[in-house]
Amino acid sequence: MEKLKIAGGYPLRGTVKISGAKNSAVALIPATILADSPVTIEGLPDISDVNTLQSLLEEIGGKVTLEDGDMRVDPSQMISMPLPNGKVKKLRASYYLMGAMLGRFKKAVIGLPGGCHLGPRPIDQHIKGFEALGAEVTNEQGAIYLRAEELRGARIYLDVVSVGATINIMLAAVRAKGRTIIENAAKEPEIIDVATLLSNMGAKIKGAGTDVIRIDGVEELHGCRHTIIPDRIEAGTFMILGAAAGNGVLIDNVIPLHLESLIAKLREMGVPIEASEEKVFIGRSENLKAVDIKTLVYPGFPTDLQQPFTTLLTKAEGSAVVTDTIYSARFKHIDELRRMNANIKVEGRSAIVNGPVQLQGAKVKASDLRAGAALVVAGLMAEGVTEVTGLEHIDRGYSNLVEKLEGLGATIWREKMSEEEMEQMKSS
Numbered sequence: 001m002e003k004l005k006i007a008g009g010y011p012l013r014g015t016v017k018i019s020g021a022k023n024s025a026v027a028l029i030p031a032t033i034l035a036d037s038p039v040t041i042e043g044l045p046d047i048s049d050v051n052t053l054q055s056l057l058e059e060i061g062g063k064v065t066l067e068d069g070d071m072r073v074d075p076s077q078m079i080s081m082p083l084p085n086g087k088v089k090k091l092r093a094s095y096y097l098m099g100a101m102l103g104r105f106k107k108a109v110i111g112l113p114g115g116c117h118l119g120p121r122p123i124d125q126h127i128k129g130f131e132a133l134g135a136e137v138t139n140e141q142g143a144i145y146l147r148a149e150e151l152r153g154a155r156i157y158l159d160v161v162s163v164g165a166t167i168n169i170m171l172a173a174v175r176a177k178g179r180t181i182i183e184n185a186a187k188e189p190e191i192i193d194v195a196t197l198l199s200n201m202g203a204k205i206k207g208a209g210t211d212v213i214r215i216d217g218v219e220e221l222h223g224c225r226h227t228i229i230p231d232r233i234e235a236g237t238f239m240i241l242g243a244a245a246g247n248g249v250l251i252d253n254v255i256p257l258h259l260e261s262l263i264a265k266l267r268e269m270g271v272p273i274e275a276s277e278e279k280v281f282i283g284r285s286e287n288l289k290a291v292d293i294k295t296l297v298y299p300g301f302p303t304d305l306q307q308p309f310t311t312l313l314t315k316a317e318g319s320a321v322v323t324d325t326i327y328s329a330r331f332k333h334i335d336e337l338r339r340m341n342a343n344i345k346v347e348g349r350s351a352i353v354n355g356p357v358q359l360q361g362a363k364v365k366a367s368d369l370r371a372g373a374a375l376v377v378a379g380l381m382a383e384g385v386t387e388v389t390g391l392e393h394i395d396r397g398y399s400n401l402v403e404k405l406e407g408l409g410a411t412i413w414r415e416k417m418s419e420e421e422m423e424q425m426k427s428s
Contacts, residue, residue: 001425005385008381012242013409015407024231027193030053039075043070043228051066054066062077085111103171125160126169133154133169134150160184161185173215174203182212198221235251239273248282251281269316270288295326311381314342363389369398
């Protein structure tokens with residue numbers, strides 16, 4: 001196991017290139033199961049979730065090669081083999097295997113998904129969708145069993161806007177008989193990305209990116225090539241890093257349209273921003289003003305950027321209220337920021353941030369992926385050295401983070417943990 005060390009106070013300057021979208025990758029890779037010939041996905045991020053999904057596809061008989069971010073999947077010899085636990089427990093998005101395997105094989109056995117611990121994130125809307133399409137769904141000994149004689153198109157209204165349920169129902173419905181209509185669908189760019197891949201494979205999908213998606217089922221899907229969209233959350237994280245500790249940071253390979261809510265809030269704080277078609281420049285930020293944020297489904301402020309943004313607010317003048325309407329448990333980074341001298345208190349679904357304060361280096365632990373990003377932002381802002389453990393969370397979602405930050409001038413490095421430190425981690 002490793003820990004991350006960050007020496008604060010070194011201004012970031014230069015250009016950073018954003019990787020492919022993690023939240024797209026974890027759905028695009030399972031979608032390849034639905035084809036009858038090889039699919040190539042270009043530009044995948046170098047993250048552990050991608051490697052885990054590669055292993056899972058190989059486990060069910062897929063022939064997979066991954067080189068320089070390009071994955072080629074030959075799904076022709078895949079079988080509907082149960083995946084009850086093991087690697088499935090490592091990532092939340094393993095649930096996309098349910099929709100893909102149900103669509104192709106009309107059956108699947110998938111262990112309950114793992115990933116970040118962000119409180120209850122039920123998959124009841126996914127199950128509602130599968131059942132509407134004609135599947136029988138049971139929970140047996142910690143695994144979800146899905147079985148269907150055949151899948152038939154249906155009208156499905158999602159009780160809550162869910163990215164996962166929208167994509168999963170799409171995956172199952174593209175090879176169902178007849179028309180499926182998903183109402184109150186999520187609108188995230190990653191959904192359009194998955195719909196584009198499926199359409200390139202021969203699926204008939206209309207309305208992706210709106211709240212009503214129509215899918216006319218087809219009997220078979222074929223292979224294709226597809227280039228993944230840039231990661232808007234990684235881009236947003238580097239925009240926040242540029243505002244927090246930058247002296248002129250250019251973010252390349254970004255779609256500014258995907259980040260309008262963040263750009264608006266950064267400008268409101270007083271951050272100088274220039275956005276073009278595929279680039280965003282963050283100028284040196286001084287005398288920042290506190291702003292309130294509330295996370296909402298897309299195109300609202302992303303919950304995945306709430307934690308890094310909360311760290312930035314410690315640098316701003318005044319009191320800010322951060323409300324997370326998506327995940328009630330997404331404030332586990334607050335205690336760690338307090339160790340670093342942050343003046344923050346949590347009240348229900350909100351955190352009140354008072355600033356400005358000078359953060360101090362400390363030993364902190366990442367409890368989940370975006371909390372890890374928040375602590376990296378804090379380490380770069382802080383006086384002294386910050387030590388971050390729980391790197392397995394950061395590695396799930398940020399491709400070559402240390403190398404990218406070093407390229408901007410950060411003093412950051414990884415170190416192996418001692419046996420004593422690992423024992424302390426286990427007991428804490």
